[in-house]
Amino acid sequence: xxxxxxxxxxxxxxxxxxxxxxxxxxxxxxxxxxxxxxxxxxxxxxxxxxxxxxxxxxxxxxxxxxxxxxxxxxxxxxxxxxxxxxxxxxxxxxxxxxxxxxxxxxxxxxxxxxx
Numbered sequence: 001x002x003x004x005x006x007x008x009x010x011x012x013x014x015x016x017x018x019x020x021x022x023x024x025x026x027x028x029x030x031x032x033x034x035x036x037x038x039x040x041x042x043x044x045x046x047x048x049x050x051x052x053x054x055x056x057x058x059x060x061x062x063x064x065x066x067x068x069x070x071x072x073x074x075x076x077x078x079x080x081x082x083x084x085x086x087x088x089x090x091x092x093x094x095x096x097x098x099x100x101x102x103x104x105x106x107x108x109x110x111x112x113x114x115x
Contacts, residue, residue, distance in 0.1 A: 013099070022091045029088040032081055043082060046073050 002010070017023050033040045046069075053065050077083055103109070 017095065020095065022088070022095050026088040026092040029081075029085040033085050036081070039079075039081060042076065043085060046076065049073075 033043060049069050053060065053062065053069065056062065056065075077086065
């Protein structure tokens with residue numbers, strides 16, 4: 001259980017993220033996609049392919065599979081709604097990654113077991 005000061009800081013961080021341009025852009029893109037269930041399903045399928053590739057742990061030829069996914073989804077990613085959603089999602093992910101890595105680095109948290 002977190003102490004009161006940590007809880008307040010967490011709430012402040014969440015509020016700052018919710019007010020950020022990256023989050024607002026992501027939510028707007030998400031709302032647009034939510035209005036198109038078929039497109040949302042296609043986006044999820046693409047995201048799942050990329051996720052599985054990123055977490056394949058050497059079971060796939062990453063370069064070959066990246067080329068395959070790129071070719072398969074090239075036209076799909078040209079759709080402005082898709083492109084905006086993926087860009088907005090990526091921007092928000094970079095914010096969250098930076099927060100996570102800053103916490104780990106600044107708190108001298110041992111993550112040496114991670115390859």
